[in-house]
Amino acid sequence: MKILGLCGSLRSGSFNASVLRTAVDLTVAPRELVVWPDLGRLPFFNADVEETALPDVAAELRSAVGASDGLLIVSPEYAHGTSGVLKNALEWLVGGGEIAAKPVALVSASTAITGGDNARAWLSQTLTVMGARVIPQDLRIPQVVRKVADGRLTDEPTVAALRALLDDLADVAAEAHEGDGTFA
Numbered sequence: 001m002k003i004l005g006l007c008g009s010l011r012s013g014s015f016n017a018s019v020l021r022t023a024v025d026l027t028v029a030p031r032e033l034v035v036w037p038d039l040g041r042l043p044f045f046n047a048d049v050e051e052t053a054l055p056d057v058a059a060e061l062r063s064a065v066g067a068s069d070g071l072l073i074v075s076p077e078y079a080h081g082t083s084g085v086l087k088n089a090l091e092w093l094v095g096g097g098e099i100a101a102k103p104v105a106l107v108s109a110s111t112a113i114t115g116g117d118n119a120r121a122w123l124s125q126t127l128t129v130m131g132a133r134v135i136p137q138d139l140r141i142p143q144v145v146r147k148v149a150d151g152r153l154t155d156e157p158t159v160a161a162l163r164a165l166l167d168d169l170a171d172v173a174a175e176a177h178e179g180d181g182t183f184a
């Protein structure tokens with residue numbers, strides 16, 4: 001089972017990237033969590049460019065989403081929504097259709113006590129409109145600065161909640177394959 005991880009922060013010391021790194025650590029075979037390397041490589045979405053010469057990186061992202069069994073999206077909250085970089089990535093994905101029916105789990109980590117609730121709400125609404133299957137379980141990580149060290153989540157209850165979310169996502173992804181013998 002292949003899960004694709006997307007991080008909405010480009011910051012080198014990103015707390016959200018730390019959460020995603022921890023999710024990779026928690027994922028063991030036969031599950032696989034592959035992190036998309038740097039959404040900042042995508043140019044700003046432009047429908048003219050999409051129509052005439054789809055950038056390789058946008059095509060690669062579409063293929064990676066298409067080849068995955070589910071997505072784990074980890075986002076900061078900026079100005080009461082998700083980050084521009086993540087919204088831009090979703091705009092490139094609209095036209096491809098690969099995200100349709102794809103199980104998606106949402107995580108937001110914020111330095112604020114609100115935990116990035118607005119970012120997840122925005123993402124849930126937009127991904128649902130795009131046809132993705134946003135799972136009802138999600139994870140908010142408030143005051144994240146106290147819960148991360150050396151690029152990994154260290155807060156045990158939060159690590160446990162992340163592990164549970166990965167299990168929930170895997171269950172929904174497996175359900176989607178029920179009967180085709182892909183997953184044990």
Ligand SMILES: Cc1cc2nc3c(=O)[nH]c(=O)nc-3n(C[C@H](O)[C@H](O)[C@H](O)COP(=O)(O)O)c2cc1C
Pocket residue numbers: 009010011013014015016017075076077078079080081109110111112114115116
């Ligand atoms: C321009 C800017 C806007 C922000 N807006 C919000 C916000 O609306 N709500 C919130 O909870 N945190 C907000 N934050 C705090 C970020 O969520 C916090 O810096 C977070 O750690 C960023 O994610 P990262 O560590 O993965 O880069 C904002 C930060 C910046 C720099």
